[in-house]
Amino acid sequence: MSVxxxxxxxxxxxxxxxxxxxxxxxxxxxxxxAATAILLRVKNERTRRRWERLESRWEDPVVEAVMGSASLDxxxxxxxxxxxxxxxxxxxxxxxxxxxxxxxxIEGLAEPYLARxxxxxxxxxxxxxxxxxxxxxxLGRRRYAHRLVAALDDPSPLVAMVAARALxxxxxxxxxxxxxxxxRRFEPWRSSFLASMLSSVGPALAPALIRLLADRQAxxxxxxxxxxxxxxxxxxxxxxxxxxxxxxxxxxDLLASTLGLLADVGRAEHAxxxxxxxxxxxxxxxxxxxAALGSIGAPADLPNLLAALDDxxxxxxxxxxxxxxxxxxxxxxxxxxxxxxxxxxxARAMLTAGRA
Amino acid sequence: xxxxxxxxxxxxxxxxxYFVVLNLSYLITGLVALRSLRRYVRRLQTLDLDDLVGSQGxxxxxxxxxxxxxxxxxVESTRSLLTLRYGEVEVFVxxxxxxxxxxxRLREAFDLxxxxxLPIGTIVTAPIRGIYRSRLHARLWVIDKQNGGKADTLNAxxxxxxxxxxxxxxxxxxxxxxxxxxxxxxxxxxxxxIAAGGIIRIANGCTVQEGLVTAVRLPRELLPRFQVLEYLRxxxxxxxxxxxxxxxxxxxxxxxxxxxxLVVAVGGYATDTVGEDMELVVRLHRHCRxxxxxxxxxxxxxxxxxxxxxxxxxxLARQRDRWQRGLIETLTRHRAMLLNPxxxxxxxxxxxxxxxxxxxxxxxxxxxxASFGTALLLGQATPIYTTAFLLLAFGLGVGLSLAAxxxxxxxxxxxxxxxxxxxxxxxxxxxNFGYRQLTTWWRLRGTITFLRKGKMWGRMERRGFxxx
Numbered sequence: 001m002s003v004x005x006x007x008x009x010x011x012x013x014x015x016x017x018x019x020x021x022x023x024x025x026x027x028x029x030x031x032x033x034a035a036t037a038i039l040l041r042v043k044n045e046r047t048r049r050r051w052e053r054l055e056s057r058w059e060d061p062v063v064e065a066v067m068g069s070a071s072l073d074x075x076x077x078x079x080x081x082x083x084x085x086x087x088x089x090x091x092x093x094x095x096x097x098x099x100x101x102x103x104x105x106i107e108g109l110a111e112p113y114l115a116r117x118x119x120x121x122x123x124x125x126x127x128x129x130x131x132x133x134x135x136x137x138x139l140g141r142r143r144y145a146h147r148l149v150a151a152l153d154d155p156s157p158l159v160a161m162v163a164a165r166a167l168x169x170x171x172x173x174x175x176x177x178x179x180x181x182x183x184r185r186f187e188p189w190r191s192s193f194l195a196s197m198l199s200s201v202g203p204a205l206a207p208a209l210i211r212l213l214a215d216r217q218a219x220x221x222x223x224x225x226x227x228x229x230x231x232x233x234x235x236x237x238x239x240x241x242x243x244x245x246x247x248x249x250x251x252x253d254l255l256a257s258t259l260g261l262l263a264d265v266g267r268a269e270h271a272x273x274x275x276x277x278x279x280x281x282x283x284x285x286x287x288x289x290x291a292a293l294g295s296i297g298a299p300a301d302l303p304n305l306l307a308a309l310d311d312x313x314x315x316x317x318x319x320x321x322x323x324x325x326x327x328x329x330x331x332x333x334x335x336x337x338x339x340x341x342x343x344x345x346x347a348r349a350m351l352t353a354g355r356a
Numbered sequence: 357x358x359x360x361x362x363x364x365x366x367x368x369x370x371x372x373x374y375f376v377v378l379n380l381s382y383l384i385t386g387l388v389a390l391r392s393l394r395r396y397v398r399r400l401q402t403l404d405l406d407d408l409v410g411s412q413g414x415x416x417x418x419x420x421x422x423x424x425x426x427x428x429x430x431v432e433s434t435r436s437l438l439t440l441r442y443g444e445v446e447v448f449v450x451x452x453x454x455x456x457x458x459x460x461r462l463r464e465a466f467d468l469x470x471x472x473x474l475p476i477g478t479i480v481t482a483p484i485r486g487i488y489r490s491r492l493h494a495r496l497w498v499i500d501k502q503n504g505g506k507a508d509t510l511n512a513x514x515x516x517x518x519x520x521x522x523x524x525x526x527x528x529x530x531x532x533x534x535x536x537x538x539x540x541x542x543x544x545x546x547x548x549x550i551a552a553g554g555i556i557r558i559a560n561g562c563t564v565q566e567g568l569v570t571a572v573r574l575p576r577e578l579l580p581r582f583q584v585l586e587y588l589r590x591x592x593x594x595x596x597x598x599x600x601x602x603x604x605x606x607x608x609x610x611x612x613x614x615x616x617x618l619v620v621a622v623g624g625y626a627t628d629t630v631g632e633d634m635e636l637v638v639r640l641h642r643h644c645r646x647x648x649x650x651x652x653x654x655x656x657x658x659x660x661x662x663x664x665x666x667x668x669x670x671x672l673a674r675q676r677d678r679w680q681r682g683l684i685e686t687l688t689r690h691r692a693m694l695l696n697p698x699x700x701x702x703x704x705x706x707x708x709x710x711x712x713x714x715x716x717x718x719x720x721x722x723x724x725x726a727s728f729g730t731a732l733l734l735g736q737a738t739p740i741y742t743t744a745f746l747l748l749a750f751g752l753g754v755g756l757s758l759a760a761x762x763x764x765x766x767x768x769x770x771x772x773x774x775x776x777x778x779x780x781x782x783x784x785x786x787x788n789f790g791y792r793q794l795t796t797w798w799r800l801r802g803t804i805t806f807l808r809k810g811k812m813w814g815r816m817e818r819r820g821f822x823x824x
Contacts, residue, residue, distance in 0.1 A: 019744040026751030033758035034781050040765035041777055096406070127398035134402055161545075162402050188546040196413030232412060314476045318518075349472035356474045 054083060058090055065109065066094075066102050072109055084113040088135060095138050110139040118147060126156030133159055137166030149178050152185070160185050168197045173204035180208055183222045191221065191253070195228030206235045213258070214241045220251040227257035236265045246273035252282045259288035263295040271297045278304055283313035290316055294323020306332050309343045317343050321350040364731055371724035372745070378713045379752045385597030386759045392600035393592065393767050396657060408537050408544075409441050415520045415543060416444035417536065417613070420513030422506050423462075423527035424452040429664070431465040433527055436567030438493050442536040447496045448513040449527065453482070453503030462498050466490040473497065477515035479624040481508050487516075506609070507625035507632035514624050517616055524633075526610040530559060530569055530662040538659035539613050542652070549652045550615045551640060553607030554659035555591045557770065558584045560667060569662045574776045579672060582791045583665045585783045589760035592657065592767065599655035603706035605641070607653070609633035611661035618643070629689070631682015638690050645699045657767060673798045680718065680802025687711050718799035725793075750788050757784030 009017055057078055064070035079087045088110050095106045117140075120132035133151045136144040151163035164186065167175040176198070186194055198205060212218055212226040223245075230238040242258040243266065249255060259277065262270055274297075277289035290308045293301045305327065308320035321343070324333050330351060337347035349356035408414060419437050423430050430449065437447045451459050462468060468488035482504030490496035501512050510524055521543060525531065535554060542549045561575035575581050598604050609632065619625075622643045625632040637653060644651040666672040687694075687710055694711055696703040728745070731737040761780045764770065771777055 016740065016744065019741070019748065023744060023747045023751055026748060026755050030751055030755040030758050030784075033755060033762050034784075037758065037762040037765045037777065037781060040762065041769070041774070044765070044769060096404075125398065127395065127402065130399070130402040134404070158399065158402065165407070188548065190413065190415065190544045190547050192415065193411065193413030193544045196411050199412070314474055318474050318476075343474075345472055346474050349474075353471060356472050 051086075054086055055090065058087065062091070062094060062106075062109065066098070066105055072105075075109055076112065079113075084116050088113050088117055088139065092135060092138055107139050111143075114140040114144065118144060121147060121151065126154075126158050129154060129156065130159045130162045133162045133166060137163070141166070141169075141172060145172070145175065149175060152178055152182050157185070157188070161189065165197055168201050170200065170202040170204075173201050176201040176205045177208055180205075180212060183225065184219065187221070191225045191257075192228060194225045195232060198225065198229040199232035203233055203235065206230065206233055206237065209233075210235070210238050210241055213238065213245070216248065220249070220254045224251070224254045224257040227254070227261045231257070231261040231264050234265060239265045239267060239270060242266065243270040243273040246270075246277065252285060255280070256282075256284045256288045259285065259292045263288070263292035266292060266296040268296055268298060271301065275301070275304070278308065283311075283315050286311065286313065287315045287319040290319040290323050294319070294326045297323075297327070302327065302329050302332055305329070306336065309336055309341070309347065317346060318356065321346050321356060325350045325354065361734070361736060364727055364734070364736060367723070367727050368731055368737070371720060371727065374713075374717075374720050375724075375745075375749065378717065379756075381709055381713060382593070382752075382756050385601070386593045386756060386763075387597075388600045389593050389596035389763060390759075390766075392596050393657065393763055396596075397767050400658065403538075403541075405441070405534050405537055408541070409443065412443070413544070414443045414537070414540060416446075417442065417521045417523055417540065418446045418448055418513070418517035418519045418616070419523045419525060419536075420448045420450060420510055420517065421525050421527045421529075422450050422452055422509035422513070423454060423458050424503070424506070424509070425454045425456045425458060426527045427454070427456040427458045427461050429528040430458050431461050432564065432567050433530060434462065434466065434496070434567075436530040437525075438496060439533060439567055440531060440536050441533050442540075444519070445495060445536065446517075446519065447493075448499055448516065449496070450499045450501065450509045450513045452505070452509040453485075453501060459498070459500055463488070466496055466498075467492050468498055471497070473499075473516045475515045476518055477511075477620050477624070479511040479515055479620065481512040481515065484512065505627055507627045507629070510632070511624040511627070514616065514619060520616060521613055522616045522619070523611070523613045524609060525612075525661060526663060528664055529556075529610050530564065530567060531611065532660045532662070533568065535611070535659035535661065536613075539611075539656050542654050542656060543613070543615075546652055548650045549654065550618050550644070551604075551607055551637060551653045552613050553595065553604070553655050554611040554613075554661055555655075555657050556587060556608050556610045557660050557662050558587060558665045559662035560665055562662065564662075572770050572772065574771060574779055575665075575667075577667055579669065580665050580667050581779070581783055582787050583672075585757055585760065585780055585787060586795075587665075588764050588780075589757055591655075592763040593756065593760045595655040596657055596763075598706060601701060601705060602652070602654075603701045604653045604655050605637060605702065605706045605710055606634045607637050607655075608661075610663050611659070614640075629682060629685040630678050631686050634682060635686040635689065638686050638693070641699065641702045642690055642693060645702070660770075669794075673801070676795055676798035677802035677805055680715075680799040681806045683710065683715055684803060684806045687715050718796045718803060721796045722800050753788045753792065754784050757787065760784075 061070055061075045061078060065072060065075050091106050091110045095103055098106060114136060117132050117135050121129050123129055133148060137148055148163050148167055152160050154160050164179045168179055198209065209226040209230050213223050213230065227242060238261060242261045245254060245258040255277065259274065262274060271293060274289050274292050277285050280286050280289065290305060294305060305320050305323050309317050311317050333347045333351050337344050337351055346356050421433065421437065434449055449462060467490060469491055471487050471489035473487050482502040484499060484501045486500045488498040499512055499516060514522060523536065539552055539554045542552045558575065558580055559569060560580040561573045562569045563571035574584060595604065618640065622639050626635045629635050640653065666675050693699045693703045693707050695708055728737060728742055732739065732742055758781060761784060771780065
């Protein structure tokens with residue numbers, strides 16, 4: 001069919017030509033998609049084979065270098081300019097499995113190529129920047145520390161978080177302050193995860209965390225995260241500040257996390273600050289108060305704990321049973337278990353199985 | 357022109373308009389999914405699973421697996437749950453008054469002993485007959501209850517769950533080892549996340565070893581093969597696209613994670629619908645929107661739950677009938693959300709899509725075929741137009757399926773054999789000749805059953821996984 005004939009047909013029955021064009025368009029689209037799937041498979045297969053080739057070329061020499069039977073130069077000679085980033089990606093896998101001098105050797109092997117990785121920090125794609133941050137943190141933490149700290153302020157939350165996780169390590173407690181001062185950036189993240197990240201820095205961070213917890217001007221959520229991190233660190237010097245929070249604050253999450261901290265590191269003298277929370281409005285606060293009293297309370301608290309078995313919230317009752325078990329109040333538990341108490345099965349299970 | 361012909365022409369025009377809008381929406385979600393998936397795959401490079409698994413900050417989670425007459429697969433599935441790589445996880449298998457030997461199989465395989473567990477939730481369920489704990493795996497609990505249906509069974513598990521999150525799965529699903537770590541990520545990265553769904557893939561034809569899928573192959577039979585393609589289209593093109601538009605309305609009952617407190621607050625799963633999974637998600641949207649609670653509900657494409665799909669027409673027909681009823685029940689129950697700006701994008705975008713396009717599609721499609729045929733017979737439509745329209749529909753259908761295959765290649769490449777890839781591409785063409793029309797017919801039957809107020813679940817006969 002000539003163009004002229006198509007044009008004539010269009011003038012006569014335009015809708016038919018539009019339909020035909022749409023049909024051809026969709027069939028071409030379908031063919032294109034099939035071709036895309038096949039091309040993607042070809043590309044992926046090629047990438048896989050290339051990786052296998054590179055791995056087989058590098059694996060033995062790198063192992064030999066780690067064992068000291070080959071020099072770094074010998075390995076570097078096996079890396080072409082176009083393969084530098086692949087080599088770094090290859091080394092990362094080794095680095096994650098090694099420690100000490102072996103790890104340092106892997107870092108040494110990567111060192112000449114890290115400048116190219118650092119160039120990736122300027123890429124537009126946040127995902128690529130995040131990968132670069134992760135790579136630098138594993139293989140060039142010291143040398144590129146300033147770039148990692150700067151990445152905490154990256155416009156992308158993903159990059160900032162990868163940087164924070166990379167910097168929060170026992171090997172570099174000096175960077176933790178930079179993370180702490182930017183906690184607000186990570187507001188959407190789960191607080192238990194943030195606390196875990198901070199506690200991975202180790203006891204060196206405890207003083208800064210205690211200062212944050214004590215700071216009444218600070219955001220309650222940040223203080224709550226600090227309390228959880230201190231709990232994970234089992235930091236006894238945080239107990240007094242945590243007890244002070246019980247008196248001065250009303251934020252539910254902050255109270256709950258500091259009560260948790262007191263349960264872990266508190267002392268008998270802190271019990272007085274905890275007791276008022278046995279009648280708090282929020283069940284989570286009552287439950288944590290019961291648990292804390294079970295841990296650090298006095299024999300005089302047993303009636304309170306026993307009464308908490310009747311709490312409307314099953315969480316509080318459960319914590320009360322656990323607290324009685326931890327306090328060695330088997331007689332009280334046996335009494336409740338043998339009675340017609342609505343939570344008698346709970347008390348009995350706590351006595352027999354140690355959990356319910 | 358008589359009134360019948362006017363009506364006929366009008367209806368045909370309506371079908372045409374519907375066809376254009378439906379396919380445009382598929383195209384848009386597909387394109388959005390493409391963009392989203394590319395970004396997601398790049399983002400996965402920053403994922404250090406070992407680091408996440410080792411982190412104390414990952415929220416504890418309870419897996420709730422309802423089991424009803426699952427004697428053939430329950431041991432394998434439970435074993436799969438126990439091999440999951442995740443920090444704090446408790447596994448609840450809830451036996452919904454099975455009439456077969458499900459409980460006995462579990463008792464033998466996991467050395468169960470009677471135990472006590474304090475119920476935390478207060479959702480009313482069918483009576484609990486017993487609670488057991490495994491002597492071999494301290495994290496495994498089996499709750500035995502009277503039969504009450506899937507939603508009731510999930511609620512029973514929910515009542516005993518104590519973790520901030522719970523994961524609802526089908527008892528016959530096999531989760532991949534890292535599936536839980538991957539699906540929980542949105543909850544870690546954004547505290548507003550209240551629910552997330554993973555991808556469901558078809559296990560028929562795959563090799564299963566100790567509760568894990570070890571070799572991925574396309575099923576040998578044609579019917580399950582079509583479903584592989586259907587699932588790829590539904591998850592990678594559909595749900596990924598809706599996720600990107602922040603309008604996820606469905607999380608599959610076979611694999612979804614939820615915030616326990618919020619699900620309890622909305623009363624748990626609804627027991628008076630066969631679409632309890634979708635209904636819960638819609639109710640969560642509604643609850644949060646009406647109370648101005650900031651929230652996110654999303655889809656995560658990399659955590660995988662493998663499931664056995666129906667291999668016979670009769671069972672597949674019952675499943676599609678049930679899905680359609682579930683869809684209609686949910687959408688009619690929450691119709692106040694339809695085109696209501698109070699519910700944001702969900703009310704203005706996703707809800708109208710599911711209501712007018714998904715829910716009504718079998719009716720319009722089947723009557724469309726009939727009215728086009730009538731118009732053709734009465735000389736009201738020329739064969740050339742009808743052929744052109746059918747060709748257009750065919751081209752679009754093929755295009756959408758092939759887009760899903762391309763998305764799979766772009767993202768996850770779970771079918772490593774060239775043979776399987778080429779087969780998937782061929783299935784994209786073949787499904788248009790009979791399979792699609794059949795599913796449309798089954799969905800129409802579901803609509804009719806709904807109108808007759810049917811609440812039947814339909815029995816799924818398990819063959820069991822192909823164990824190596």
